[in-house]
Amino acid sequence: MTKSIIGVSLILEIKNCPCEGKYLDKMVQPAILIILTEANLHGYKIVQRLAETPMFNGDEPDPAGVYRCLKAMEKRGLIVSCWDISRTGPAKRFYRITEGGKECLRRWIETLEEYHRIIGMLLSEAKKVTTKDRS
């Protein structure tokens, strides 16, 4: 990395700035609903599936967060769970999407479309002002 005089001090200030792009977390919920529409799965497997999505890009999300999210989604009636102790290994809590969850996912589509539109507009604004700045 090349270091200009300005660059050195700026790089230190980047730490923990949302511009780094670590704040797409709220999107975990629709991602879980999508995963559970395709198959009934237990938490640990959901964590692994999430890791494969472009959102996490290979890194597993914090399992504590995912388990908490699943509990909250169950409490709100989007998914339901039951224990599976039939197979080998530790007991697994399997989750299944409900009608309410499917309804929620359909609303998520509208919301994501709006987010997509808004971010697109923010992006073009950002590009406009930064290129103007350089001319």
Next chain:
Amino acid sequence: MTKSIIGVSLILEIKNCPCEGKYLDKMVQPAILIILTEANLHGYKIVQRLAETPMFNGDEPDPAGVYRCLKAMEKRGLIVSCWDISRTGPAKRFYRITEGGKECLRRWIETLEEYHRIIGMLLSEAKKVTTKDRS
């Protein structure tokens, strides 16, 4: 609104669900950086400008949140402020974007591009599984 038997119970569960789309808040920071690239402004004016963006669509964001955000951004060196008591009315704290803030906005462009891409992919996944579900 038409009410099916399922509909009635589902509508009650929608309340406070992120699928309603109220969680684009983290994007306030790049929006502020864009606004301050165009002109030096004080907090109250920034709140009004934010309201005009597609993100808030006319509704003013909570001023307390914006003021807190501005303070945090100043602390991190993205913007600097000074009081203006020259004009009539209550004292105004004017903000100006710094070199660090401009650098941050340039990184935001990359981050927003990734968000845009990821949300697009989530969206097409969501559409795929919900249409499959209806066939």
Next chain:
DNA sequence: GCCAACTATATGACTAAGTCTATTATTGGA
């Protein structure tokens, strides 16, 4: 037989970020 690694779930403490409510102060207009 024991230990390490992996599978699987869950809790407590902490932090970040935002909302809601209320306070203070200036100015202009009905």
Next chain:
DNA sequence: TCCAATAATAGACTTAGTCATATAGTTGGC
């Protein structure tokens, strides 16, 4: 004179997520 708009901010609370840790069953190697 009193109210509304402008302007900034603080306190209490809520939500959401992270980090560290606890628990427990299974598998494989030595």
